[in-house]
Amino acid sequence: MHDRSGARGIYAIGAVSRMMSVPVGTLRSWEERYGVLRPVRTAGGQRLYSRDQVEQLQFLKHQIEAGATPAEAHRLLVDRLGQDDAGRPAPGPAARRLFILFAERDRYAAELSEYLLRTEGYEVELTFDASLAEDRFSLIQPDLTVVELLISGGAGIDLCRRLKAKAPTPILAISSLDISEEATDAGADAFLRKPLDALELLSTIKDLLGDSALVKGSMGA
Numbered sequence: 001m002h003d004r005s006g007a008r009g010i011y012a013i014g015a016v017s018r019m020m021s022v023p024v025g026t027l028r029s030w031e032e033r034y035g036v037l038r039p040v041r042t043a044g045g046q047r048l049y050s051r052d053q054v055e056q057l058q059f060l061k062h063q064i065e066a067g068a069t070p071a072e073a074h075r076l077l078v079d080r081l082g083q084d085d086a087g088r089p090a091p092g093p094a095a096r097r098l099f100i101l102f103a104e105r106d107r108y109a110a111e112l113s114e115y116l117l118r119t120e121g122y123e124v125e126l127t128f129d130a131s132l133a134e135d136r137f138s139l140i141q142p143d144l145t146v147v148e149l150l151i152s153g154g155a156g157i158d159l160c161r162r163l164k165a166k167a168p169t170p171i172l173a174i175s176s177l178d179i180s181e182e183a184t185d186a187g188a189d190a191f192l193r194k195p196l197d198a199l200e201l202l203s204t205i206k207d208l209l210g211d212s213a214l215v216k217g218s219m220g221a
Helices: 013-020 024-034 051-065 070-082 107-119 130-140 156-166 180-185 198-208 213-219
Strands: 047-049 099-103 123-127 144-148 171-175 190-193
Touching: 013 024, 013 047, 013 051, 013 198, 024 070, 047 051, 051 070, 051 198, 099 107, 099 130, 107 123, 107 198, 123 130, 130 144, 130 156, 144 156, 144 198, 156 171, 156 180, 171 180, 171 198, 180 190, 190 198
Parallel strands: 099 123, 099 144, 144 171, 171 190
Antiparallel strands: none
């Protein structure tokens, strides 16, 4: 099989619960009872769902809301997966101008991401210091914060924890190190490994903001 970015574990279970409007307990119950959707587990046992799995959860939710039992919905999902998951919805352009705070240590990488996000209609502010990022977070109250975990000599984990204590807005943690477990323990809602893929970054941000076709389809159902 080819490696696909949509199959990588990204989203913590709490973030998926909010995105899909499905209780955490229900997600765990579906996993344990039917065994169709099995998110990857970190070394500490935390679940990380891929974007493909969020789409599959959306399918389950729609089937159940249309009258299927959970067991029937999972059987339909198995049939759908057997058809190679054709017809995947593509992410659409942002419909609202939302504000993103980007706390990075690499100015070049940050400016590339800023350009990408601004072309999609987002307002973006870059910071290159953890303390300044925390100050700006309190002042501008962004809709989402991207935190490079190695910012200011590795202060990103503590920054995630402090920002989540201030407000429940989504946090996307990024790093060249595979430290997704530490990030989710600190309150990050999703984790991406660097170097970042532009489309994966954009899709993840839209999902966390409820601004993608995937999440809007679930919330509007």
